[in-house]
Amino acid sequence: MDFTLTEAQQDLASLTRRILTDKVTPEVLGPHGSGGFDAPLWTALAQAGVVDAALPQRVGGGGFGLLEQCSVLAEIGRAVAPVPYLTSVVMAATAVAEFEARSPAENPSARSGDGRLAERWVVPVLRGEHVLAVALPDYGVPCGFTAEADGDGWRLRGAQTAVASGAFAHGFLVEAAIDGGRQVFLLDRDSVTVSPQRTVDHADAALVELSGARSSVSLGDIGEWLRLRGTIGVCAQQLGVVERALELTAAYAREREQFGHLIGSFQAVRQRLADAYVDVEAVRLTLWQAAWRLSEGLPAAEEVATAKFWAAEAGHRVAHTAVHVHGGVGIDVDHTLHRYFVAAKRLEFTLGGATAQARGLGDLLAADPA
Structure with a gap:
């Protein structure tokens, strides 16, 4: 299997990195725990073509797909950039675009209120004007919402906490239990x-509550489709986070001295960095394997669970290694490294941590003993 990035992936990653390197500064990020959304940066990415490149051409996108989206997410992770690309583009906008492309025979449970979902919901995202959030339970967690038919629409009730990007979202995709x-x-x-x-790193999440809220649009039974894509997106972003955290830590070990020697010359430090390198490469390999299978329409549930297991485990280990090697400055919330530590911890548990993924993978393997 060839994991060489395509020309489109390389170009998008390069463009994204240039923009983020120029615009993601300590002043923009603000103090620890604040912010979580940089509207001017979101608009700049849209104007540069980063936001729409990986969406279908029929909604004004560049016609690429999940692999290109993962390349962008890895760069967002490297910069710990406060933009809602994962929820707005990889999950929500892509889901709406895919829904409108399907015929009633392919998706009989879906009904559109106005027949122009892309114009209303996707196009503003492509322009960098709107944000979409997705209220989706973690892997193996019961659904927090219920729905019941109400004329030509539905009434929804329930609640879900810590919905990513929910604090500033203009619209929500919500998974709800209905008719079994x-x-x-x-x-x-x-x-x-x-x-x-x-949350641990930003003020961007939200408690979403519905008390008889009415929706005229169902995208059908696509919760698992959303969860798989979202999980792969989390892995891609985590790859960027841990890769950059390791780079910063290795650079620090090459210049920090203790007892008259560079700490990078100490065997224990070198072993920790070597283990972290193996972890980063494990995230990279499992991510691209799972993303490729999803992009090709192949069964990928096991591969996605494996990728998220490594993203969670490696995220934990690499983040702690980075802090330990940095010593006292590693626990300074104003230090650059701290942004990577908290980002890695948040992504570790998003859509299910390592234990949940291991249990899910066990269930999948037990269901197919061959």
Whole structure:
């Protein structure tokens, strides 16, 4: 299997890195735990063509796909950039675009209220004007919302905490239990009760509550489709985070002296860095294997669980190695490294941590003993 990046992936990654290197500064990021969304940066990425490049041409995109989206996410992770590319583009906008492309025979449970979902929801995202959030339970966690038919629409009730990008989202995709199954519904912010929350690294999440909120749009039973894509996106972003954290730590070990010697010359430090390198490469390999299978329409549930297991485990180990090697400055919340530590910890548990992924992988393997 050839994991060489395509020309489109390389070009998008290079463009994204140039923009983020220029615009993601300590002043933009603000103090620890604040912010979480840089609107001017989001608009700049859109104007440069980064946001729309990986979406279908029929909605004004560049016609690429998941592999290109992962390349962008890895760069966002490297910069720890406060932009909602994962939720808005990889998950929500792509789901809406895919829904409108399907015929009723392919997706009989889906109904559109106005028949122009892309114009209303996707195009503003492509322009960098709107943000979409996805309220999706973690792997193996019961659904927090229920829905019932109401004329030509649905009424939704329930709540979910820590919805990524929810604090500033203009619209929400919500998975809800209905008639013994699950469907994903599209809701405007005006019909949702949003209570901003601060997570370990940013003030960008939200408690989303629905009390009879009405939706006229169901995207059908696509919760698992969203979860697989979202999980791969988390892995891609985690790859960028741990890769850059290791680079910063290795550079520090080459210049920091203790007892008259560079700490990088100490055997224990070198072993920790070597283990971290193996972890980063494990994330890279499992990510691209799973992303390729998904992009080709092949069964990929086992590969996605494997990739997320490594993203969680490696994220934990590399983040702690970076802090330990840096010593006292590693626990300074104002130090650059701290942004990578908290980003790695947040991504470790997003959509299910290592234990949840290992259990899920075990269930998948047990269901197919061959």
